[in-house]
Structure formats: C-alpha cells, structure tokens
Amino acid sequence: MKNCRLHRKAGKAVLGLVAAASLLFGQSTTPASDLKFRAVMPLGEDALILQPSKTLVGMMLTMECKELEDVRLVERDSHRVILNPDGTQLTKYPENLKFRFTIGSHTRPLDPSPLEVKISGTPDDFQSHLHFRLKVFHGIESRAITPAEEKIIGVPPSMPYDERIYSISFKLNDVPAEDRVMFEVLDSSGARVGKFQMQLM
Numbered sequence: 450m451k452n453c454r455l456h457r458k459a460g461k462a463v464l465g466l467v468a469a470a471s472l473l474f475g476q477s478t479t480p481a482s483d484l485k486f487r488a489v490m491p492l493g494e495d496a497l498i499l500q501p502s503k504t505l506v507g508m509m510l511t512m513e514c515k516e517l518e519d520v521r522l523v524e525r526d527s528h529r530v531i532l533n534p535d536g537t538q539l540t541k542y543p544e545n546l547k548f549r550f551t552i553g554s555h556t557r558p559l560d561p562s563p564l565e566v567k568i569s570g571t572p573d574d575f576q577s578h579l580h581f582r583l584k585v586f587h588g589i590e591s592r593a594i595t596p597a598e599e600k601i602i603g604v605p606p607s608m609p610y611d612e613r614i615y616s617i618s619f620k621l622n623d624v625p626a627e628d629r630v631m632f633e634v635l636d637s638s639g640a641r642v643g644k645f646q647m648q649l650m
Contacts, residue, residue, distance in 0.1 A: 553612025
C-alpha cells in the first residue's frame with residue numbers, strides 16, 4: 450500500500466495540556482524553575498484526512514519514562530540545566546524511552562488544518578501498518594533511531610477496528626540533554642505522515 454502527501458496547512462503537533470508537555474515542546478511560559486517532568490507525559494496531538502474516503506483521524510502521543518519522574522528544569526547563571534531528584538545534573542536523555550501512540554476516528558483532533566494523505570487501502574489498513582522512528586538533532590547534524598520494539602496493543606490487528614494503539618520502545622545511546630528529538634510516524638511505504646517534537650532543555 451502506497452500513501453502520498455497532498456498538502457498541509459499546519460506542520461506541527463498540537464501542544465499538550467500539562468506543563469511537562471509544554472516543556473518538552475519548548476513552548477512553556479512558566480518559569481523554568483517551576484517546571485517538573487513526570488514519568489508519563491502527553492506530547493500532543495495531530496490529525497489526518499485519509500483520501501479518497503475523507504476519513505478524519507486523530508493522533509495522540511504519550512511518552513513513558515520512569516527515569517524522568519520529578520526531574521526538574523532550572524536556571525543557573527542565566528542558562529538552563531536539568532536536575533535529577535537528588536540534585537545531580539542530568540546531561541543525557543534516558544537510555545530507554547517508551548511511547549504510546551493512538552490513531553483513529555475515536556480520537557477527536559483539535560487541529561483545524563489536518564494533513565491530507567491519499568491511501569489505496571482502507572483506513573483500518575492504513576492505521577494498522579504504521580511504523581515509527583526518532584530523529585535526533587545535534588546542531589546542524591541529525592541521525593535516525595529505529596525502534597527496539599513496536600507493536601499494536603489492545604484490539605489485535607486481525608480484527609477490523611477504527612482505532613489502533615501502538616507501544617513503541619527506543620534505546621538511546623549518549624544523546625545529550627540539549628539535543629532536540631523528533632518522533633516521526635511513517636506509513637507502510639516509509640513516507641512521513643506525522644511528527645511530534647520534544648526537547649529537555
């Protein structure tokens with residue numbers, strides 16, 4: 450099954466509701482000393498229109514990482530640092546990151562200008578054959594990280610359904626805390642159909 454982008458008016462995921470999610474998007478207006486990470490954090494939502502059926506589907510992403518529980522972003526001498534609960538500095542992303550990705554018509558998107566994607570199969574076929582990767586940006590350089598594991602949870606893919614939930618795990622090796630990370634959603638042909646940006650600092 451091949452999918453192709455048609456157009457997009459807005460190219461970013463919608464910001465989550467809690468301060469920790471705002472921090473990960475780098476868009477919080479809360480003072481840095483007040484921001485605290487949690488083990489489970491929503492990273493935002495996005496939307497697609499699947500053509501030619503004109504099916505509107507929402508996408509939601511949540512990150513799960515127990516190592517980030519109570520980690521804080523603070524300002525020291527006019528620059529930001531990440532502190533562990535014991536006060537030591539966190540200089541790298543945790544090695545293990547786990548994400549929960551939900552896509553389907555049950556998820557009502559807030560995006561007023563969703564990306565249109567042309568598909569040759571059914572919406573369920575499209576939703577049941579997604580893949581994922583992380584892209585790490587260090588200055589002007591970037592590299593991709595493939596999942597250590599990705600699987601559909603909940604309703605099995607063999608049963609037709611209008612929503613799919615994925616569990617995706619990544620292993621990161623020595624990714625500096627100041628780097629920016631992008632979670633990418635890929636269709637069955639490898640084309641990107643969604644992205645969620647995050648950063649610690």
